[in-house]
Structures are given as structure tokens and as C-alpha cells.
Amino acid sequence: MAFRVLRAPAPQPDGRTPAGSRVRRVPMAALLAVLLVGAVAAPASAAWPVASRSSYISQYFHRGHRADDIAASRGTRIVPIRTGRVVFAGWKSNCGGYQVWVYHGSGLYTAYYHMSHETSWKGRWVTRSTTTIGYVGATGCATGPHTHVEVWKGYPWRSGSYRVNPYGYIDSGSYLPLRYR
Numbered sequence: 001m002a003f004r005v006l007r008a009p010a011p012q013p014d015g016r017t018p019a020g021s022r023v024r025r026v027p028m029a030a031l032l033a034v035l036l037v038g039a040v041a042a043p044a045s046a047a048w049p050v051a052s053r054s055s056y057i058s059q060y061f062h063r064g065h066r067a068d069d070i071a072a073s074r075g076t077r078i079v080p081i082r083t084g085r086v087v088f089a090g091w092k093s094n095c096g097g098y099q100v101w102v103y104h105g106s107g108l109y110t111a112y113y114h115m116s117h118e119t120s121w122k123g124r125w126v127t128r129s130t131t132t133i134g135y136v137g138a139t140g141c142a143t144g145p146h147t148h149v150e151v152w153k154g155y156p157w158r159s160g161s162y163r164v165n166p167y168g169y170i171d172s173g174s175y176l177p178l179r180y181r
């Protein structure tokens, strides 16, 4: 993120700054305050994305699979690992079937695939561990019911974006199965 540095007002011949200088400084201070508050308020942790403590990771992140698969019964609620805003919800012919993508700020996105159906829509605000964004299914190229969870740095599938290991983002929360605690 880059900020345009406000140019210091040119001193007037009498040594005072122009009357407008104070007005120009306020927006910058307000912007910084908002950013600081946002950084503090942002949840430090993320949470298990399936509302079932009997679910389990059936496939971990590796070179050929840049996601974690969480196996759970068909129809189990899928909940976002962090609070954010939905940027895509619906069907895509990318093997993911019905899917939901959520933006969490700071360039971080999560994506949830193979839903039986999604219950979210673009623009909806969704809450970590709480909002049902869809249900576990096996749509797309899935062979059994599970959620394929991806954590993206950058908008999903856009050039320059990349996926990171989701594990550090899903290893907490009220639904975390005992075996992962």
C-alpha cells in the first residue's frame, strides 16, 4: 500500500502557513487513525471453516494441491475462517463447483469449493465462524463431500496472486476438532 505524501504547504512571506494547511492535514490524520484501529480490531486468528468437530483434513497443502481439504458430512455448514466480504458466490466451471470467495482486507482472500449450494452473494458481509456461506457438497470435480479451502494473497486466480498454506489460518476456533488442538 502506498500513500501519497502530502506536500508541506509553502511558507508565506510572513512565516505563517497558508490558512488551508490545517484543513489538508486532517484527512491524513483521520486516515491513519482508521488504519491503526483497523489493524488492532482485525482478528489475529482464523477459524475452522466447517461447523462440525468430527470433520478432518483429508488432504493437506502440497505442490500439486494448494489448499486444505476438509472432509465433512454432506450438508454441514461452511463458515468463513475470518470476517470479510463476499466477492464471488456461485458456480464456476473450474472444477470447484458451487463456491464462495471472501475478501478479508490486506490483500487476503479465502475461497471455499464443492458446496452443495452457496448461501451467500457478492457484497454480503460475513462473520468468522458464524455466517453460513454454503453447505458441504461434492459439486465440481470432487469425488466425495468435502470443502476445498484456499487462502489467497491477491484476488483469486488473477495474475500475480498466489495461494498460501491454509493450515495456519484454520487451526483455531470453536469447531476445531480435538485432534487438531
Ligand SMILES: [Zn+2]
Pocket: 059, 065, 067, 068, 069, 147, 148, 149
Ligand atoms: Zn482439494
